[in-house]
Amino acid sequence: MKQRTITGLMLTALVAVLLWLPGWCMATAVMICVSFALHEEMKALEKAGHRLVVWPTWTAMALSIPLTYLLSQKVMVPLVGFAMLAMTVQVLFRKEPELPDFVMSALPLLTVALPGLALVALSMIDPYAWHVESNPMPLHAVEVVILTVTFAVPLMGDMMALFVGKAFGKRKFCPAVSPKKTIAGSIGGLGGSILAAVVVYLLSTKLCNEETLKLLPVWWQYLLLGLVGGFAGQMGDLFASLVKRHCGLKDFSNIFPGHGGMLDRLDSTLFMAVLMYCYRLFFMTV
Numbered sequence: 001m002k003q004r005t006i007t008g009l010m011l012t013a014l015v016a017v018l019l020w021l022p023g024w025c026m027a028t029a030v031m032i033c034v035s036f037a038l039h040e041e042m043k044a045l046e047k048a049g050h051r052l053v054v055w056p057t058w059t060a061m062a063l064s065i066p067l068t069y070l071l072s073q074k075v076m077v078p079l080v081g082f083a084m085l086a087m088t089v090q091v092l093f094r095k096e097p098e099l100p101d102f103v104m105s106a107l108p109l110l111t112v113a114l115p116g117l118a119l120v121a122l123s124m125i126d127p128y129a130w131h132v133e134s135n136p137m138p139l140h141a142v143e144v145v146i147l148t149v150t151f152a153v154p155l156m157g158d159m160m161a162l163f164v165g166k167a168f169g170k171r172k173f174c175p176a177v178s179p180k181k182t183i184a185g186s187i188g189g190l191g192g193s194i195l196a197a198v199v200v201y202l203l204s205t206k207l208c209n210e211e212t213l214k215l216l217p218v219w220w221q222y223l224l225l226g227l228v229g230g231f232a233g234q235m236g237d238l239f240a241s242l243v244k245r246h247c248g249l250k251d252f253s254n255i256f257p258g259h260g261g262m263l264d265r266l267d268s269t270l271f272m273a274v275l276m277y278c279y280r281l282f283f284m285t286v
Contacts, residue, residue: 014213015151019144026115026147027065034116037060037263037270041108041243048247050104057109064117065124066213073121073281080092080117083109098151104225111239112263115270118277122146139214144252149197149217150276153226154233155270156196161234164188178241186234193230217244225279229272236271240264 018026038061042054060079066076084106091102121273123143165185173181201222208216217225244252251260 002166012155018149023124023143024069027068027120030116030119031061031065032122033262034112034119034270036255037252037261037266038116040106040261040263041112042250044243044247044249045107046082047249051101052099052108053087053090053101053105054108056083056090057105059083059086059114060109061113061116064120068121068124073124073277074116076114076121080109080114083113091173107243111243111252112270115273119150119270119273121277122150122273122280126262141208142215145200145208145216146276146284149200149222149225149229150268150272151214152196152200153193153229154272157193157230157233158237158268160192160195161185161189164191174238177238177245181238189234190230191226193233194223194226197226206282217279217283221279221283225275232271232275233268235269239271240267242260 018029038057040050043285046052056081060083063079064076067079087102087105087109091097091105094101135173155276161181162185165180165188168184168188169182171183173183173186201219204213204216240252244250252263253261255261
């Protein structure tokens with residue numbers, strides 16, 4: 001527990017530093033981390049005996065940052081479509097084409113690369129300046145707030161689920177997938193996620209000017225993002241556990257002491273990133 005807490009605090013501090021740097025710095029860091037996570041899931045599935053087509057996914061990942069910068073955040077949709085088409089063609093023209101080969105090839109694309117592309121898009125929101133000379137904050141205020149929600153909601157949810165589950169957990173939440181998770185831990189995790197969203201909202205009202213606040217979620221949207229995002233994060237965690245169970249693994253790797261691999265750490269955040277990307281696409285004007 002102590003090692004896990006220390007590792008978690010160090011990772012949180014790193015994310016906090018990246019938030020204050022230009023968007024391309026966060027996008028690059030995200031791409032590196034997601035690449036590690038993608039590699040871990042692909043290796044796990046290959047270890048389980050599946051014949052994956054991996055080059056379309058890696059190609060889409062490599063093109064995501066330059067195309068997002070040159071075109072728009074919506075470029076991720078055709079990138080994923082290209083990768084799916086390329087996988088389909090290669091599997092169909094194999095000597096012995098099998099449907100599980102396509103399904104398992106698409107799994108890392110849809111559950112790791114696609115959310116990773118969403119996180120890259122969120123990292124490259126058009127800058128919007130805080131015109132407050134006495135407050136030397138960075139110019140990408142909207143990006144900072146949205147990314148903070150994206151990371152804080154699942155991370156706080158994970159932490160609260162762990163502590164509440166250990167203290168009060170008795171009845172199992174999803175024993176067929178993850179025997180250690182409890183209903184009490186799940187409820188505590190949702191509470192932690194909502195709390196994280198509320199804290200971000202309160203901080204934004206104190207630090208952002210009126211022009212910036214008009215572009216950000218209103219108070220009830222923060223509550224909804226915390227609730228739905230907390231649920232999405234827990235489903236991401238459970239899905240990663242299902243993949244590990246299928247592949248006969250305890251952790252995807254041992255990069256982080258107490259946390260396992262990169263995907264073990266990012267599973268809930270990746271699912272939250274898809275939610276935040278959809279919110280940004282349909283409900284934000286920036």
